[in-house]
Amino acid sequence: MNINKKSRVIKASITVSLIVSGMPSLAADTEGDKGSDPVDTISVTASRIARGTKEVPAAISVIDSKRIDAEQMNNIKDAIRGTPGVLIESKNGGYDSRLIIRGAGQKANYGVREIMVIRDGVPMTDPDSFSRFDFIDTQDIERIEITKGPGSLYGSGSSGGTIQIISKSVFDVDGNRVKVGIGEDGKENLHFRYSQELNDSNSILLTGSHRAADNSWREWNKFDTQQLSLKHGLMLDSGATLETELSYSQADMQLPGSLTESEFETYRSTGEQRNTSSQWQHSGRYSTIWFFNTRYEQEYGDLTFKPRFYFNSWDHYHPVTGAINDNPGTNVFGTDLEFAYKHNLLGASTLVGGVTARLDKTDEAKKYQYADISTVVYDPPGPTPPVNQIVSTLSDRSGSLLSQENAANTLFGLFLQETVRPTDKLTIDAGFRFDRMNFDIEEIAYGEYDWGTKSYTTFGAPVTTKTDTTFDLFSPKLGATYALNNTYSVYGMVAQSGQVPSEAEIQSNASLEAALATNVEIGLKARAREWSVDLSLYRTTVTDEIVSVLQSGNQSEFQNAGETLKKGFELSSRVALGRYFWLGANYAYSDYKYVDYQELVRTGATLNSVDRSGNQTPFVPNHQYSLSLDYDHPSGFKARIQADTWGSYYMDSANTEKYDGYDFLTSLMLGYESGPHQVSLNVDNLFDKRYATEVKKDTSGVKTYSAGSPRSAMLNYTYSF
Template sequence: MQDVLSIEVQKGPGSINAVNATGGVIQLVTKSVFHEGKNRIKIGLGNDGQRNVNLKVRGAIDENNFISATISHRALENDWRDNNDFDATQVSLKYGHIFDDASTLETEFSYTESNLNLPTSMTDAEFEVFKATGEQHNTSSPWQHSARDSKIFAFNARYEKEFGDLTFKPRFYFNTWEHFHPVTASVLDSDDNKVFGTDLEANYFHKLFDNDATLVFGVTAKHDVTKGAKKYAYADFNQVAGGSKAISTTLSNNKGDLVNIEDSTSTLYGIYAQETLRPTKRLSLDFSLRLDKIKFSIDGNEILQYNFSGFSGPNTYNTGDGVYSLDTSYNLASPKIGLVYALSETTNVYVSIAQANQAPTGSEIKANIDLNKAGVQKTTSRNYEVGVKHRSSKLSYDIALYQNDVSDEITAVKQNFSTFYENAGKTRKRGLEINGVYQLNTNIQLGASYAYSDFKFVEFMEEGTKNRAGNSLSFIPENQYSMFVTYNLANGFKSRITTKSWGSYFMDNANTQKYGGYDLVTNLMLGYEQNEHSIQLNIKNIMDEHYAAQADKDIKGVNSYKAAATRSYMITYAYKF
């Protein structure tokens, strides 16, 4: 995040920037090599073994050529729970060139190496211990050595050139990566993965109704290739007592016998266009459409399969189903119509109607193959939204009221520490969102947000026999809110306190049990900045609340909890030069 200039959030379906998504898109706009500011070194230390180092240098080779380099390292030991340490190192190099015709070329090379151990979930009894002590150790989960380790090399290039009223902005990207991912029942080791992609965008500035208008249009393509992805049995484990062949606990993440080998590809082609026009000075209209086709091809051989029940065969891993193949494709459409009317110079009202399809991801398709579950269909999401936006010198606020009707929503179903996916027939999501910021005086700023969510299944036969119509979606609280206060002084002192709350939510689609959520989890920031130096203290979960970041109940009625982070603090010093 050190290199991010801004974060742009586009909610709901219908964005021309959203590929295979119905819930919206988050765009990270990175800093240009032409306008990156001063060099910087940043060092941070905290509890739980937190360490953070970041160095960034940039410079102009000459008036047309610019370069910057960044190296960063983060580490976190997290001794308060087992198997949850993390470290990541990233190196990136950017180069930019300004041509004689004022067109620009920017390129970036980066390498990232990340090692993340994944802690287990907790039972009811273990969660009670965590709430009392803030520690999570020696849990009963069989899968004690889950991890996600990866090495990623990435390259991207973007070019921009103006041809009168037309600006052409092609982008190209490539990355290759490998990862080692011990998960439920198997150890995934995949070292030959490549992604190729391009987005050829153009902006045409013109006049309609005697006012400025803009047409954004383009084509996109992306090709993902994985060759020889392998899954292995766990080599070291104890078995459940009483004659069962199931694993009671893993002893390491060492690889045993080969379980599965697989090749897969996914290919996406798309076109998009958006016209923004102003029939009057106060009225703005947006019309957009995105069309995509995505194809999946999966070929594999299941040599062995895990004995989940412990009694379905003579061994922990028994003979698998053998060779399998899947070829499927989805056509996706995302139209949107939006209207914005200016009530005044500071206040706008808007209305939008949007629709989008979402295909299952490759990982969702593979999860169902692994568990011998039926395939899932694409989702269709239609969103209706009205709202108000206000921006003035002292006050800004957003109010949005929406209804989102979804057909064939892809829904996760948990069973035996695994997750597979089904289509819910229909869901209806209604909500209200309010955000506001008030500048009380030169030094103090107040802010708050609130979200009301009424998300229900209209039609859903879970596992084919269990009718969930009328039930609420799991893990969606009816009420969420947050508040913040900032206090800054002209002498360089700065501070911010933030608190957030999640209301209760159902733990399963059957709505048999609720988790109470959490109240007023508070973070604090104190800092001081003087000339080129700055120092900052961040304390998260300052009251050291012990709660679940996620609480689930699987279709067999077994509860599981994932602990939220306990209190942590970090002191960071930064120097610009």
Template sequence: MNPPPARCRLPVLGTLLLSTVAGAQAPRSLPAVEVEAARVQHVDPFALPASLDTVWIDDDRAGAQAQLSEALDGIPGVLARDRQNLAQDTQLSIRGFGARSTFGVRGVRVLVDGVPATMPDGQGQLSHASLLGAERIEVLRGPFSALYGNSSGGVLQVHSARGREGDPWRLRVNAGTDNTLSVGAQLRGVQGPVDYNIAANHFRTDGWRDHSQARRESLNARLGMAVGEDRLELLLNYLDAPDAQDPLGLTRAQAAADPRQATAVAHQYDTRKSARQAQAGLVYSGTRDAHRFRLTGYAGQREVTQFLAIPPAPQASPLHAGGVIGLDSGYGGLDARWGWTGELAGRALDVTAGINADQQRQHRTGHENFIGDQLGVRGRLRRDQRDTVSNVDQFVQAWWQWSERWSLLAGARHSSVRFRSRDHYITAGNPDDSGRRRYQATTPVAGVSFEVTPQWRLHAAAGRGFETPTFNELGYRADGQAGLALDLSAARSRNVEIGSKWHAQDGRQLDVTLFRADTDDELAVASNTGGRSTYRNIGRTRRQGAELSWRQPLAQDLDLQVAWTWLQAQVRSGYLACGGSGCSVPDTPVDAGSRLPGVPRQQAFARLQWQPRQWQWAAEVTASSDTVVNDLATERAPGYALLNLEAGRSWTLDAGDLRVFARVDNALDQRYIGSVIVNDGNGRYYEPGPDRRGSLGVQWSWR
């Protein structure tokens, strides 16, 4: 028997707050920016028929600034979960897309300074993005994310600040519970013809859970200079994360008995992951009268080694790939785009067109994770293949102010994604697994915006999207035979949304959006046994819901922010799923109307911030309703609500600015499940969130 799910009451609190303070007014304005996620120049994002949010990463933030999830809580429709496990990336989903991912990021497009962090097959990661050097994070949700191609359930872009005259240099140190330490330095400014933003960070922690020690070193740099009338930028990134321990998930009983424990096999096999990445990008941009252009090229290398807790017995099969995964990836790409701003029929027109090509070449190896009786070591070779995935895409987009109050944004993208695998591990019991597959799609999208008043806009948008399987999902056939799962189809979606945006000049904002996404050939787990997952297309699904974002200045130095999401993610075509551990052939019905796992029905966030002079005080509430953890909905993680507190004090001195800050997470010391591992084959679905955590930091800035 499962306990009844906890219910999130924060939306009720938000409604009460709305009725209490709706009439309050105070002069406050947010900075303006050209939101690059929509690729429309010189047009206020408020006027676009799309759901766009910008999070500003200012110097007043508290916390370690070690993961992007720290900055994404206040965006409706976005679920970013810190797994308390740095061997695995942040769990990121947008409007329910990507929620099934057990590792990395899929279903969502991620870019850092315009360079893709999502590979052509749709698999992405966030670990190399730096909050220390970032200026803002842009999130695009809904139909227009399809203009970014494969795996675009949403788009997340991280932008570094451009160095300017008088920018401060800063040193930041943050220490917290569990021997957590983050030390960062940022150099930003202008030296001769070059503007620069260089951010380096060292992060280490013993981890809240047992066997979760981790360390990360990162360097991010953005260097720019004028070339005549044009601009040239160099983007550099480096990440080293050696031997991050993986505590694995827990069963419900284990999580209830001791949420800080690691699974016994995590110690037995010393489960861990090492990742190292280095990449560089070059951007050349300029304008010629009404024309503009931008050329981007990038290349990088990423190495990953991961030790899994797979027992020797399943590895006895000649088709098994072993318990140690090795990935050595070289990747790169080119993006060229042209834009023009002018008039059509006497009304403003902005057109953007472009082409981009990306490629990843990956040497994938598998080894046994034992030698004799010794476990958790690299043993015999069991897999050796070279995979290539590439795409060539073309896109066009136009924005037209076709009347005084009406505007149109429309576009289309054609994508061609090619997979090829060459098997170099061929034995009598393991035949040649080489193969290739090509996916193609054209994804049109259009939306209109209507200006009711200068402060109030209504919009509607519709479009199509598609998502190919990743190489990890193509890796094994669902029937257990040798070879790749080349019979998998790409998922195709139809997306619509309608919305209202109200932005007052005094800083008050209220955005409300209703959305629906219907998907055919949804990708889902077919079986999860012997340490490997297989996938298949299950038919039709639907994600629909509502989003609310509200900002309210309450007084001169007092601000309130509220975000709420209601999301119904359901199966629309019944199918069979595995009903127990070790199942290799689906045998249990999942009825139409069943919930998709990994997606809470409701999320809410509220932040009240008071900044009297040099002081800063803030209280946050984050809440989530229950989350189903498997296709059969036999288990679920209960809902929760957490209180976080912040305080800070700044001093302006002759030599620079000093700021001291503190943060307490989960101040009421609640027990909760912070993230889930969907459809885990061993029933270890739960990754508990931490109890009360505290941190103290100091930041020194000088010019």
């Protein structure tokens, strides 16, 4: 095949795949095979090979380009919210997200844990399971694939599931655009995308974005991000493709303090958050990131080889509770050597396998005291002399050095999965991952923040702590999908995945064990021309689950729970209403209980074991549902309205009190497209509900609230060329 023809074929295949992934899962007649002409969405995340979601024995949600284009996309939450079994919120509306899938990730006070997050096949999740979104350009996303629970071949050390963010392809040279947006609370959005086919073999893509907001309804809540990316695509005479990306991101974000119950009531009546009594008024994260990724794909007959190499270097200034983290630079080196082999084993089969290696190296990361603080004299009981107790921070300027740390986190992984098709209707997946993770940490501490006295303590001599811990995780999976007819299929799967503690958790509790989640799941999937349905029932048993205990004074400590049982039901559906309307309905029922859990409650310097067995896990509601209505008219008018409900949940593991959650939190998009011009108006929290994104109660009974954003509108204009 000559290069010109090959280029046209590749471009055509990309176009088709984007159309398929962007089409709603439309509907068919009720007679199944007779004229139903089903349309399915393609996914690559669960099995590392492109397959229709109907053929994958797992619960998968795909957020397509049409849905993404209908959102503001200041935060990945804009696209993911409403997905059954997935809970996502943001304290800032910038790049921060707290993400929970089927209960995994709720131990994190900030960010994402226990969930593997990938961008174009490159893990954004550190070996200790922390995921960063600061270098993701949310304006350059083609689709998002969510695989829930254990079982993904990408999911090293992550029990909650896998999220893959797929950016726009360098070979798609028809999507050039400039986008400008302005909104309330100082929101700004500027994005450009320019691609060019240099010749029959070479394509380039340049993207840039600026996003910012003052979030003036509350104090200390600004964010500002800049991103620039250059991609290059090369098609070789051998039929191979080589895609390379180099990007730079600068991301600054302020994280507001929490509210007391009375302060939350003030917010509910005024819509503003001012002069709170939070001790830590100036948390935030300010980072810069260089990111490099190159991936090669070559077919040798029935064998396809897909090696990938990546490097990123990031630094951050990160004021948090009790200290200011100042990391001058972490270097991340990684490779993923993957192959796919088509052969015959009880029918057409594919063997996917490979190895993964990664090193995260940090030198001379430091923790500092807050330099500017308001204090009162506190006289502790007993012989301890009076101290200057911190009432609140006055700035995020760093003061005296508390500690210095060098760390190396390494990951080596092996994955293998055989997919066999004994008949046209039956597909079986059998595979596993094995991952070895090592944490080598050395810390020299000169002082610390004392949670009991709420003050800084300086040691008489430096204290050196060394941690060298290795975890071996084995994650097998067996799943099968059976097509009942051209419309319906059923699936069943059993999968297991381990979950390692984070670096900070290991340092605070060296006895922590890796958690082990075992999931049994069955489901039904239907794809037709004018409707689609996904239904799943699962039962997940987690042994040694790593849980967070919120002690008195807002101190989080971590321990293993003996056993947790998570049972759930998820439903996702979409149906055409006439020619131009699409109705979507999603629902998740979650029943998560501690089977065996002795919570260690701190009273002064004493830890007391309190039995929480039989209690519900906090924060995750029993009921979560979402309704949406899309309108798309050939004249160019389009609209989307979505209402999300987050049911009531317990505030603590003791199950002493519930928060009501929120009902029908509504977002609206109105748009018009004519030729290269497109205008859209996005309104979040349309009815200006005053709600909390999270309510927690510590072991002494003190409640803290995180306020949700009031109504906010943004106007966007896009010119495509």
